[in-house]
Amino acid sequence: MTQRVVITGLGVVSPIGIGIGQFWKSALEGRSGVSAIESFDPFPIDGYRSRVAGQVRHFDPAQFLAPTQAERVDRYAQFALVAAKEAMADSGLRMEMERPHRVGVIVGAGMGGMVMGEREITQLYQQRKPHRVHPNFIPVITLNSASGIVAMHFGAKGPNLTISTACSSSAHAVGQALNCIRNSQADVVITVGADASITPLVFAGFCSLRALSTRFNDRPASASRPFDRNRDGFVMGEGAGALILESLSHAKKRKARMYAEVAGYAATSEAYHMVIPREDGMEVATTIRLALKDAGMTPAQVDYVNAHATATPIGDAVEIKAIKDVFKSRANRLLINATKSLIGHTLGAAGAIGTIVSALAIETGQIHPTINYDDPDPACALPGISKSVQERRIRVALMNAFGFGSNNAAVVLKKLSR
Amino acid sequence: MAADSAITDRILTALAEYLKRDKRSIGTDYSLRDDLGLDSMATIELLFKIEEAFDLQIPDQDLQGLVTVGDVIGYVERRLKPAASAKQAAKSPVKRSRTRK
Numbered sequence: 001m002t003q004r005v006v007i008t009g010l011g012v013v014s015p016i017g018i019g020i021g022q023f024w025k026s027a028l029e030g031r032s033g034v035s036a037i038e039s040f041d042p043f044p045i046d047g048y049r050s051r052v053a054g055q056v057r058h059f060d061p062a063q064f065l066a067p068t069q070a071e072r073v074d075r076y077a078q079f080a081l082v083a084a085k086e087a088m089a090d091s092g093l094r095m096e097m098e099r100p101h102r103v104g105v106i107v108g109a110g111m112g113g114m115v116m117g118e119r120e121i122t123q124l125y126q127q128r129k130p131h132r133v134h135p136n137f138i139p140v141i142t143l144n145s146a147s148g149i150v151a152m153h154f155g156a157k158g159p160n161l162t163i164s165t166a167c168s169s170s171a172h173a174v175g176q177a178l179n180c181i182r183n184s185q186a187d188v189v190i191t192v193g194a195d196a197s198i199t200p201l202v203f204a205g206f207c208s209l210r211a212l213s214t215r216f217n218d219r220p221a222s223a224s225r226p227f228d229r230n231r232d233g234f235v236m237g238e239g240a241g242a243l244i245l246e247s248l249s250h251a252k253k254r255k256a257r258m259y260a261e262v263a264g265y266a267a268t269s270e271a272y273h274m275v276i277p278r279e280d281g282m283e284v285a286t287t288i289r290l291a292l293k294d295a296g297m298t299p300a301q302v303d304y305v306n307a308h309a310t311a312t313p314i315g316d317a318v319e320i321k322a323i324k325d326v327f328k329s330r331a332n333r334l335l336i337n338a339t340k341s342l343i344g345h346t347l348g349a350a351g352a353i354g355t356i357v358s359a360l361a362i363e364t365g366q367i368h369p370t371i372n373y374d375d376p377d378p379a380c381a382l383p384g385i386s387k388s389v390q391e392r393r394i395r396v397a398l399m400n401a402f403g404f405g406s407n408n409a410a411v412v413l414k415k416l417s418r
Numbered sequence: 419m420a421a422d423s424a425i426t427d428r429i430l431t432a433l434a435e436y437l438k439r440d441k442r443s444i445g446t447d448y449s450l451r452d453d454l455g456l457d458s459m460a461t462i463e464l465l466f467k468i469e470e471a472f473d474l475q476i477p478d479q480d481l482q483g484l485v486t487v488g489d490v491i492g493y494v495e496r497r498l499k500p501a502a503s504a505k506q507a508a509k510s511p512v513k514r515s516r517t518r519k
């Protein structure tokens with residue numbers, strides 16, 4: 001029998017707060033986590049076209065992790081572990097009461113261990129001393145280092161996977177965790193999205209793609225402007241989001257608090273272009289329809305959309321086109337927001353953080369503001385997008401995530417009836 | 419005039435290499451997107467090569483105005499002009515002092 005799947009724990013490391021409490025409070029206040037990048041030591045920041053990012057400030061690994069844990073993984077995996085610890089504590093799960101092979105870990109990560117990666121690569125080519133490459137280099141940059149360290153910390157011996165599909169990575173992590181539990185491969189999946197690659201080379205790479213905002217370097221908090229007429233590209237971010245996905249029967253048995261049900265998921269490729277979406281939005285519309293079908297829902301039942309909305313000139317308009325195509329006149333009654341307006345684009349973490357925001361929207365009935373939505377672009381304007389907090393009972397939420405490599409994902413969450 | 423045709427020639431050569439076609443088949447009035455079939459990513463790649471060839475850095479906000487091959491040629495000429503006239507100004511004072519002597 002197919003299991004139903006629910007979310008029982010949340011955890012986050014973000015540019016607007018470490019921990020769900022601080023994150024959600026900041027989100028509702030419309031606080032921006034985007035700030036100026038001081039330098040990419042040793043490169044002065046004025047060598048870069050974009051000079052702002054959603055940075056996680058005051059993150060001291062020693063505060064959260066044992067020295068052996070902190071030193072052996074890169075920043076993105078440290079974020080992943082901190083978020084996972086919060087989510088597990090939030091869920092009330094006790095590993096000693098669980099069968100360890102029934103608890104899995106699925107991580108979505110786009111870039112992975114780039115902090116140490118770039119350092120070691122640079123050092124090798126400058127000094128030409130292969131013997132001086134750090135022994136931890138391989139374990140740190142291997143893209144499954146986060147899923148490994150999370151499993152090790154909790155003794156979770158179930159399916160252990162890392163999904164890397166750029167900006168949609170952790171949306172797929174949520175979706176694959178859903179499938180895993182539906183198919184009874186696991187009772188619980190610690191589901192994480194994480195990325196921390198605001199590094200000299202990666203940041204330069206995104207600048208060279210001409211994908212980043214460059215016109216608001218003097219006003220960092222204004223730089224991430226999804227759906228706004230003056231948007232000029234996305235703002236890079238870093239962070240991690242973690243969710244505990246669990247079968248409904250398992251959660252009920254231990255009387256867990258449930259935020260929402262993960263009702264549906266779709267994974268598709270546009271098979272079109274590495275970085276450009278199909279401008280007519282038809283592929284995105286298909287992904288949304290497939291996710292709703294998987295959830296057994298119709299467009300008429302959806303109340304809220306946590307949009308992918310990176311603030312690229314083309315991407316935002318494509319997403320709204322797709323939403324209008326799927327929802328028809330209901331598009332005007334949907335509540336829609338863009339979490340990236342607050343924290344920038346956290347790449348591999350975006351899908352998980354978007355799902356967290358959707359779960360909290362269902363739980364609280366509150367939709368955080370889309371900041372910098374000062375002059376709505378007519379191609380994107382829908383009545384449900386707002387610079388203010390909105391309140392409504394949310395029964396069904398849709399979360400979109402679209403990745404480089406022509407990769408689309410959509411997740412549908414549903415409020416559980418009491 | 420000599421500077422113009424040299425710049426034009428280098429840009430057409432770069433375009434021809436990128437597109438793998440004869441540079442004589444590329445008109446300066448050709449639209450990068452509609453006539454040469456370059457999508458936004460290909461345009462960025464091409465301009466990256468132009469930046470390298472002319473030791474320029476093209477800011478994001480200047481990209482919008484580069485619609486045709488002629489736009490690219492005109493843009494590069496304008497960007498190189500200040501450097502050319504600065505070189506001229508640097509040469510003149512030396513000449514004048516020689517004639518005075």
